[in-house]
Amino acid sequence: MGRPRTPLLDRERITTTALQLVDEHGDFSVPQIAKRLGAQTGSVYHHVDGRDGIVELLRERVASAIDPGTLDVTPWDAALEAWAHSYLAAFAAHPRTIPLLMASPVRAPRVLEQYERAVTLLVDAGFALVDVMPLISALENLVLGSALDLAAPATMWVVTESTPTPRLAEALAAAGEGRANEAFEVGLKALMNHARALRPAG
Known part of the structure; x- marks a missing residue:
């Protein structure tokens, strides 16, 4: 044959x-x-290159959905916010990859290139080098945690009569179905406010 x-x-x-x-x-x-x-x-x-090689291929595949053009937006804070939203959308589409990818160092060239661009964005915006990686890591933690939250069951708190929690029940009802998205926006706003405060004036 x-x-x-x-x-x-x-x-x-x-x-x-x-x-x-x-x-x-x-x-x-x-x-x-x-x-x-x-x-x-x-x-x-x-x-x-074995299982580790496949993990890096997965990292590249999922990260390829992150729009690198977001990092060209001006000013710097609009770029960082746009990148965060694109990053979230990419991983929210495949949330079960997150524990797998977080267990190994980043080696994929195309992913490292995006981090290089993010670092360059912050350095060019005037951030001290010592502040750059903590900011990027905090943003990544927010994005990946939010992607997992978006994939979680709609009801993460089960209110029962055996454990009276009336205030919790009221808060859950008020939050509605958009809680996970709103939580991401709250975290992103706080992170961006912190970043703006870190950046030297001028």
Whole structure:
């Protein structure tokens, strides 16, 4: 039999399959990827640098949905807010990747390039170098935590008669269905106000 016209394995197909598995189950294994693609497990390793390599491919795939053009917006604070919103949308689409990606250092070149641009944005805006990474890390923590919150069950607090919590019940009713989005905006506003206070005047 001749070779199939479309190869069973390449990095794109491996990444897509791994992402499907993570979206469905919260994790993946190389044998699972091979099985879905109708290939041998050993063949997968010919295209990727093991499990860690696949994790970095996943990082690049999810982060590719973050619009890098947001970092060209002016002024700097509008750019940072736009980047945060785009970052949130990218990870809210695949929240189950977050625990997986947070467990390993960032190595993916295209992701590092976005961080480079974010650092450059803040440095060019006049921030002291010592303040740059804490700000970016705080923004990342806010975004990723909010992406998980958006994916959580709509009712995270179950009010019962056995544990009377009338004020909590009133607050939950007042918050409504948009609580997670509103919480993100509250956190982002606080972060941006802190960043503006850090930035030297002028």
